[in-house]
Amino acid sequence: MKQVILLLVIVSTAISIKAQSALEKSDASIAEIQFMENTFNFGEILQGEIVQNVFEFENTGTEPLIITNVKGSCGCTVPSWPKEPILPGEKASLLVEFNSASKKGMQSKRVTITANTEPVNTYLTLKGKILLKEEAELLVEKREKDEKIDPNSIQLFPNPSSSVLNIDLSEYKGKAAAVYVFDMNGQLKTFRTIPTIEDWLEIDVTEFPSATYTLTIKIDGMQRLAKQFSVVAI
Numbered sequence: 001m002k003q004v005i006l007l008l009v010i011v012s013t014a015i016s017i018k019a020q021s022a023l024e025k026s027d028a029s030i031a032e033i034q035f036m037e038n039t040f041n042f043g044e045i046l047q048g049e050i051v052q053n054v055f056e057f058e059n060t061g062t063e064p065l066i067i068t069n070v071k072g073s074c075g076c077t078v079p080s081w082p083k084e085p086i087l088p089g090e091k092a093s094l095l096v097e098f099n100s101a102s103k104k105g106m107q108s109k110r111v112t113i114t115a116n117t118e119p120v121n122t123y124l125t126l127k128g129k130i131l132l133k134e135e136a137e138l139l140v141e142k143r144e145k146d147e148k149i150d151p152n153s154i155q156l157f158p159n160p161s162s163s164v165l166n167i168d169l170s171e172y173k174g175k176a177a178a179v180y181v182f183d184m185n186g187q188l189k190t191f192r193t194i195p196t197i198e199d200w201l202e203i204d205v206t207e208f209p210s211a212t213y214t215l216t217i218k219i220d221g222m223q224r225l226a227k228q229f230s231v232v233a234i
Contacts, residue, residue: 030118031088032061037212037228041186042098042128045224051098053214053226054151055124058091061117069114070094076101077109077126095151100130128186149225154217160230167201167215169194176220179203181213189213205231 040053059065064085072079081094096111111124155168169177177194179201189208194201197219205213208231216226 030061031059031063031065031086031116033065033067033113033115033117033122034058034060035122035124036230037184038123039125039127039184040096040214040226040228041182041184042126042214042216042226043180043182043186043188044129044131045100047104047130047132048101050148050223051100051126051128051226052149052151052223053096053098053126054228055094055096056091056228057094059086059088062088063116064088065090065115065117067094067113067115069112071112071114072096073110073112076103077111079111081113093151094124096124096126098126103130104132105130147222149217149219149222151225151227154225154227156215156227156229160232161205162232162234163204163206165203165205165215165229165231167203167217168199169197169201169217169219170199172197172219172222173199175222178218180216180218182216183211183213209233 034057036056040055042051042053045051064087066085067081070079070081076099078097079094082092086092094113098109100107106129108125108127111126113122113124114120115122153171157166157168167179175197177197178191179194180191181189181203183189190203192201192203210231210233212228212230214226214228216224218224
């Protein structure tokens with residue numbers, strides 16, 4: 001009889017512990033982070049170029065999203081992220097900068113995001129190919145002196161787009177620029193050269209399949225900046 005009672009106590013205790021654990025887990029503040037795209041393919045760049053990419057994301061959970069740390073896989077990959085909580089349904093962006101100095105050939109770098117999500121770590125990837133040229137040292141010296149573009153100074157709208165993508169370049173009037181659009185496999189879809197920037201640039205995307213694309217902008221005297229946008233075909 002004592003053995004039966006002891007067995008019942010053990011079973012009851014196990015059930016109670018399991019229920020308490022489940023309750024604690026359900027009460028935990030778990031947010032969900034969803035990126036427009038987890039991979040940025042920067043295509044082919046010259047050794048020494050610094051590439052910036054803006055990763056757009058949304059808190060699709062029911063709790064405020066709190067990012068506690070973002071870390072690159074090496075010192076050449078430097079991220080910056082919002083430090084304030086991101087409410088459910090809100091969108092935000094994370095900027096990653098990759099310095100290709102002393103790198104060559106195919107590259108793949110990982111960025112680890114730690115937040116109150118399940119699992120706690122989310123991963124982003126930057127990849128592409130770094131080319132060498134005889135005049136690389138001179139170009140590296142020049143490009144290291146280039147100014148950085150403020151990611152907020154260039155806006156893409158509407159995003160997603162179904163016909164025309166507008167690029168607001170009004171803060172850089174008078175400068176020359178080159179604009180490239182790549183798909184997520186790094187294939188060039190279209191490019192435009194702008195001898196003199198006026199206000200904004202229009203890119204016709206009516207023939208683009210529904211997908212996420214990367215728009216890369218190189219403004220004269222400034223470092224390269226990349227932003228992602230989506231096309232929704234009608």
